[in-house]
Amino acid sequence: MQDRLTLPDGSVLDVARYPLPDGVVDDGEPLNRADLSRVFGVSENTITDWIGKGMPVLAGGRNGVAYELSLTECWAWRQHRESEDRNTRLRRDERNAQNALLFRNLDDGQEAEESGLTAKELREWSEAEYHRNRVAEQRGDLVRASRVQELLEDLIGVTRTSLSTLPDHLERELGLNAGEVTMVQRHCDALLLKMRERIETDMLGGAQVAQLPGRGDRAGLL
Structure with a gap:
């Protein structure tokens, strides 16, 4: 197993940065798609989709040969990808909150509610609404x-x-x-x-x- 992997998009994955959870053991034996899907609690279709998106493969995948996958490397890739997705969402959320101050696509109810607000009040209202959405997402009322x-x-x-x-x-x-x-x-x-x-x-x-x-x-x- 390599400590650093070059992914298909050219980025470098630092495997050591994403250790396996406590108690999880990688004995070094390669896993196939079915094995990894059971370990990660997803379907084989999802594993296939992740492979297509750059999840590292030890061997196989051609001419009917089963994939050989490293639990440690695949876990690191998944954690890295989820971290990148979170960072992307945070940047987009921040940008959208700022854009809400510059361009408001208001319905009649919002227009009546906000027509008397100052710029400072509108900014505070927008930030409060943004945080309400975040809390609602964490409660499960909103789903990304x-x-x-x-x-x-x-x-x-x-x-x-x-x-x-x-x-x-x-x-x-x-x-x-x-x-x-x-x-x-x-x-x-x-x-x-x-x-x-x-x-x-x-x-x-x-x-x-x-x-x-x-x-x-x-x-x-x-």
């Missing part, structure tokens, strides 16, 4: 779009995989003929298409919430 997006991507991946393999399962378990398998496949494809259309229409279009920014919209989920 990035967390919802990650969960949705995971669920969509599971659904897509299940629907893609459903015709074959039904053919084996229920003895469907070729025509019936084709019919099931057609219905599964139609469902995936409908899900994609709803995501593109309802999730990827329109205005975005500025107060609690996420990682950005991503097309091609299905």
